[in-house]
Amino acid sequence: MTQNLFEPPWSADCGPGPWGGKLADLGGLLRMGDATTPDKVAVADPKTELTYRDLETAALNMAHILRDRWGITPGDRVVVLTKKWPIVPAIAVAIWKLRAVYVPIDADLPAERLSSMIGRARPALTVGFGPAIVQGHPHLDISDWHQLTKDRPDDIVRPLPGPDDIAYIIHTSGSTGKPKGVQITHQSLSAYFHAHNQMLQFGAGARVLSFAPFHFDVSIEDTLLPLSVGAFVYLYNRPAVGMIMRRTLARQRITHLIAVSTLLAVLSDDASEIHPDCFPDLEMIMTGAETCQPAILNLWKSARPDLRVYNVYGPTEVTIVCTGFELKIPEPGRTTAFPIGRPLAGVDIRLLDPAGQDITGADQPGELCLGGVQVMAGYLGDPAATAEQIFERSGVRYYRSGDICSFDVDGDLVFLGRADSQVKLNGRRISLGEIQSECMSLPGIDRAVAGLVARGKTQLIGVVLVSDDPDAVARARRHLDRVLPAYARPSLWDSVSKPNLSGTGKSNDRDLLARLSVCVSG
Amino acid sequence: MPDTIPFLDDVRALIAAELSGTDIAELAPDTKLHTLGIDSLTAVNLVVALSAQTGVDLEDFIDDLETPDSIAGLCDIVARFHSATV
CATH class of the missing domain: 3.40.50.980 (Rossmann fold)
Known part of the structure; x- marks a missing residue:
């Protein structure tokens, strides 16, 4: 059939072709x-x-x-x-x-x-x-x-x-x-296309809703991959209002929806609109990039048992997505996040304890390391940073994710938290360490403590400065406006002239951030 | 930027309701929303609230709306909602 001459082997319409090292054109x-x-x-x-x-x-x-x-x-x-x-x-x-x-x-x-x-x-x-x-x-x-x-x-x-x-x-x-x-x-990227489309199942008939900005690697998953198999992609570039998102889903007869957890939560903000007859064209929902409330995935799977519902995980360094979990049966009582599942075909995983030994048993935390063909070539112009993150074992290159995970009793990976001071807000990686070091690069600021502070249903980035300068907050704010993207800038600020010098640095940090929480709720 | 612009008081009142304890007299038109602890999703919620207050269908506007990043941006959106209802 001439029709399939150009069809890439990862198209759902021609079945999952063998990877076999075949490069995507x-x-x-x-x-x-x-x-x-x-x-x-x-x-x-x-x-x-x-x-x-x-x-x-x-x-x-x-x-x-x-x-x-x-x-x-x-x-x-x-x-x-x-x-x-x-x-x-x-x-x-x-x-x-x-x-x-x-x-x-x-x-x-x-x-x-x-x-x-x-x-x-x-x-x-x-x-x-x-x-x-x-x-x-x-x-x-x-x-x-x-x-x-x-x-x-x-x-x-x-x-x-x-x-x-x-x-x-x-x-x-x-x-x-x-x-x-x-x-x-x-x-x-070729290996990723092959492996992930076995889960996504994009074919020429797919109609995909794309939320990801193009400087985000998820745009390769939600726009370029579907275009490679002749599908239709609708770019959502309007403000994130649940009602408008749901109308778009219905009007564009979307079949595949990929949304970071924050956007999926907005899209699901009116539970009465998610029912057995909603969005009849929708086949699949995929979320990831940050911890999703289990209630949201349960809501969709309960209302539409025929939907394929996935929670996926992957750092940019290991080509977009490396592991996934399919929610097959809703778990209404669940309070902890769903697992991030198992590796895609071709991805090797290891869970390492602090001594570098493999963890195989259930419920033991370790650092997730991802290996195989999806691992990045390296950071541009930064071999030292590359060497810190990449190691080789048994001939396989692995990326040290900095994410602490464990296996559950079914053998699925469960995300527990970060090993360092990175956090994720609205699907974006934010380095609290960078915020702190940028603040402390200014004269007269002795310390800066950054953290996430809950306000109502959302979380905000807060910073407390230790400085004798009454102008410290204003100066630090101006500086961060210049050097950090808007999504990574703190929105809550406070300063103290002398830190409460008690306990270890950590608990001291916590005391300082507690000040902000009090300010917010009070 | 001038000290006052149309609908500034409406926007100030809304933000005061959203952020209890905020001194609304401080909210100059060029105040950036993120400096108030208003992230983009909260800003969108403010726009939804303003559309409900004005009684317009948000969807009539949504194609031309950008998520506002300042008090003035919110005032501008209210002005557009109002001009559609008269």
């Missing part, structure tokens, strides 16, 4: 849709609809521009200052057609952070929807991206990627200090 990611259903809408948002033909035409035009006008060659890094707009997948594919490296970065970061991130990425070109925000690099403004979808140029004779070529770099914050560029190879 990322430059040809849109070819199946373009060849078999050119007039089908591939990706849409409330304002724009782009067909597969539009997207592939734009990718080809863009690849010509990148190669012929900007001299992009294999291995070059191309930074894309993203917005959640339907044209972005075409830009990624254009970069891949040249075997260059796709580096999506959030255009809305504070200029100083953006500047240091881009500086360290040393891109051959930055591409954005507007003039350059950061000077000093060649910049291509694609505000008039509509032009790219017109008139198809000649095909690009594509150099085939090697397994170890870098496909993309996505930034994540380390436990202390600056964001790090995680380099993922073609081989890792």
Whole structure:
């Protein structure tokens, strides 16, 4: 059947093909849709609809521009200052057609952070929807991206990627200090596509709701993977209002929903709308990236027993998702989070105790280490940080996640917490250590303690400064506005002139943060 | 930015109700919401509350709404809700 000529082997429609080290042709990611259903809408948002033909035409035009006008060659890094707009997948594919490296970065970061991130990425070109925000690099403004979808140029004779070529770099914050560029190879991404689509089951008929911003690796899962099998993706780029999200789900006849736990909670905020007859097209719900309240997953599975409901886990460093748990039977009385399950095909896991010994028994905590083909090549330009996180055992490369987990009696992994001071809020990794060290980099601030403080149903980042300067909070705030993205900035502040010098540093920290909790509730 | 803008008092009152103990006189138009402990999801909830107060259907506006990040941004949204009801 000619129809399946371009169908990638991980498509649900052709069954889970064997991985066998077969590389995905990322430059040809849109070819199946373009060849078999050119007039089908591939990706849409409330304002724009782009067909597969539009997207592939734009990718080809863009690849010509990148190669012929900007001299992009294999291995070059191309930074894309993203917005959640339907044209972005075409830009990624254009970069891949040249075997260059796709580096999506959030255009809305504070200029100083953006500047240091881009500086360290040393891109051959930055591409954005507007003039350059950061000077000093060649910049291509694609505000008039509509032009790219017109008139198809000649095909690009594509150099085939090697397994170890870098496909993309996505930034994540380390436990202390600056964001790090995680380099993922073609081989890792190919293996991920094969392994994860056995669970997701995206086929050409899938209609996927995408929440993830393009600088987040989940966008590769919820947008690029479905596009590779000829599916439809609807980009949700409106404010997160439960009622509007549910209407979108119904109107767009969404079949597959992937939402970080915070967004799934918003989407589920009216339990009366989640009932046996709701969203008849919906087949699958997947959440992850942070701990999800068990009541939310129970709600969906109880109302719609036919839904496939998953809780998944994966650090950016191990290609998006590495383990998953399917909730098959609701557990209404459950108060603890559902497990994060078992590794995807091709992912090796080890749970190590502090001495580095394997833990195999149930209910013993250890650090989760993830090994195999999905493990990153390394952090860009930071071999020391890479060496800290990566180790080899029995010939397999493992990533030390810093996440403390245990096995439950069924052999499923259970997430218990972080080994360091990282926290997750709204699905984003936030380093409390970075907040503290940035505050303490200012003169006259002796100590800073950052932590999560509960307010009502939400959690906020709070900081207490130890300083004699009455202006300390204002100064620290101004500083963090410049160096941290908005989601990582503390919203609760307090300062004390002398710390209550009692007990260990830890309990002292707790006393300081308790001050903030009192302020909030009082 | 001017000291006062349309609907500032409405927005101040709403925020005072949301954050008990906040001194609303301090809330200048250019105050960033995150400095008040209002994250983006809470900001969206404020927009939902304002739409209910004004009696508009939020969905008529949602395509053009950005999540507000300042007091002035919230005031601007209230102004748009009001202009639709007259």
